[in-house]
Amino acid sequence: MVHLPDEVIVEILLRLPVKSLLRFRSVSKPWLSLISDPQFAKSHFELAYARTYRLIYIAASRVYSIDHEASFHDDSAIVRLDFPLELNFWLPIMGSCRGLLLFDNYPSLLVWNPSTGAHKEVPCSAIAAPYDVFPFLFGLGYDPSTDDYLIVIASYDLEGEYGETHFEFFSLKTHCWKNLEGDGFPYINHMDDTRAGSLINGAIHWLAFRPDVSQIVIVGFDLIEKNLMEVPLPDTDDIYIDDCHLVVLGGFLCLCDTDGSTWVMKEYGVRSSWTKLDKVDIPTSYYLPICHTKCGHTVGEDSVSGLLKFNHNGELLEHREFFVDPYGCQVALYTESLLTLPIGEP
Numbered sequence: 001m002v003h004l005p006d007e008v009i010v011e012i013l014l015r016l017p018v019k020s021l022l023r024f025r026s027v028s029k030p031w032l033s034l035i036s037d038p039q040f041a042k043s044h045f046e047l048a049y050a051r052t053y054r055l056i057y058i059a060a061s062r063v064y065s066i067d068h069e070a071s072f073h074d075d076s077a078i079v080r081l082d083f084p085l086e087l088n089f090w091l092p093i094m095g096s097c098r099g100l101l102l103f104d105n106y107p108s109l110l111v112w113n114p115s116t117g118a119h120k121e122v123p124c125s126a127i128a129a130p131y132d133v134f135p136f137l138f139g140l141g142y143d144p145s146t147d148d149y150l151i152v153i154a155s156y157d158l159e160g161e162y163g164e165t166h167f168e169f170f171s172l173k174t175h176c177w178k179n180l181e182g183d184g185f186p187y188i189n190h191m192d193d194t195r196a197g198s199l200i201n202g203a204i205h206w207l208a209f210r211p212d213v214s215q216i217v218i219v220g221f222d223l224i225e226k227n228l229m230e231v232p233l234p235d236t237d238d239i240y241i242d243d244c245h246l247v248v249l250g251g252f253l254c255l256c257d258t259d260g261s262t263w264v265m266k267e268y269g270v271r272s273s274w275t276k277l278d279k280v281d282i283p284t285s286y287y288l289p290i291c292h293t294k295c296g297h298t299v300g301e302d303s304v305s306g307l308l309k310f311n312h313n314g315e316l317l318e319h320r321e322f323f324v325d326p327y328g329c330q331v332a333l334y335t336e337s338l339l340t341l342p343i344g345e346p
Contacts, residue, residue: 013031014040014044015049017336018337018338019052022035041339045339051336052336053333054067054333055290055291055299055333056096056114056331057329058093058330058331059328060323060325062080063082063083064078066079068293068299069293071318072319081114082117084119085105085110093330095138095139095199096333097199098337099334099339100112100113100341102140106124107124107129108124109121109123109124109151111140111341113339115336116338118340120341122170125170125177127166127179128155128168132159133155133158134157134189136154136194137152137154137206138153138195139152139221140152140204141202141203143224145224148171148172148174149341153170164184165184166180167182167185167221180227186211186212187209190241190242191207200253200268202222203223203229204221204223205218205220205221206246207245216241218231218233219231232271235274243258245258247290249262249264252264254289255274256289258285259279259282260280260314261277262277262289263276264277281316283316283319284304286302290332291333293309296311297309297317301329303328305325305328306329307322307331
């Protein structure tokens with residue numbers, strides 16, 4: 001039998017998918033130790049060709065992982081997952097970053113790695129926890145300068161004056177909340193429900209309303225600098241921002257209308273780079289894009305519990321409703337990863 005050098009074995013394992021590595025932990029104690037090593041997990045994640053993207057799908061009190069590269073009618077591409085909490089009602093997905101998912105489980109939050117099952121419950125801050133305070137923006141991001149994950153929340157007092165919104169961020173490494181410096185920020189929610197942030201270019205982005213100028217804006221939280229900035233909207237009247245959602249598709253920040261219209265910011269931060277794509281002809285009353293497949297098809301969700309897939313020309317390829325749920329479904333893209341959660345203590 002040929003025995004390979006340890007360094008060669010490591011290089012081979014780094015190029016395998018997460019699913020295989022989790023299975024190979026039982027091969028031997030040395031392999032278990034290697035694959036469980038946080039540094040190995042980081043190296044594996046940094047190899048772009050080793051990454052596998054999947055959809056997390058929640059409906060009818062069940063959680064599934066779906067391979068969106070396969071046909072929606074291929075049941076072998078759907079795997080049921082064990083969720084760390086009991087799902088009795090609605091548990092919104094509020095962020096996705098480096099294989100971790102953020103859930104709003106008021107009065108607490110949950111960070112979960114669906115690949116490994118690792119999870120951590122996070123208490124709401126003293127500001128966002130009271131029932132007369134409305135947390136309306138949520139986000140999860142990674143600060144490479146400190147190797148730390150941050151949960152970001154914006155909230156305001158329902159009985160207070162406009163312009164008294166508070167931004168806070170929670171460090172998973174230090175297990176503590178910090179207030180963003182400032183006397184209050186001029187942002188409130190532009191919709192009735194809460195919003196999950198869109199992560200791109202080292203910042204978390206949301207659509208929010210500024211009462212002081214009576215305008216909807218894109219506000220971003222820089223994960224390294226820990227400050228807010230605004231990203232310009234398209235300079236056109238050919239878009240109704242009130243009905244739009246902010247998403248990231250193919251590495252670009254996008255504004256998507258539920259009627260099938262999409263605007264793409266081709267160069268981050270440049271107003272003139274906003275480009276309108278051809279409108280897709282949706283078979284439902286609601287459509288929100290989620291991601292692209294490797295071959296460039298667009299995957300989105302409908303208003304019930306279904307997924308849709310369109311080709312490059314906006315032609316419908318597939319539409320499947322998975323589970324009947326009167327509250328609809330929760331869908332988000334995540335990366336399979338071995339990354340561990342920082343062990344911060346209260």
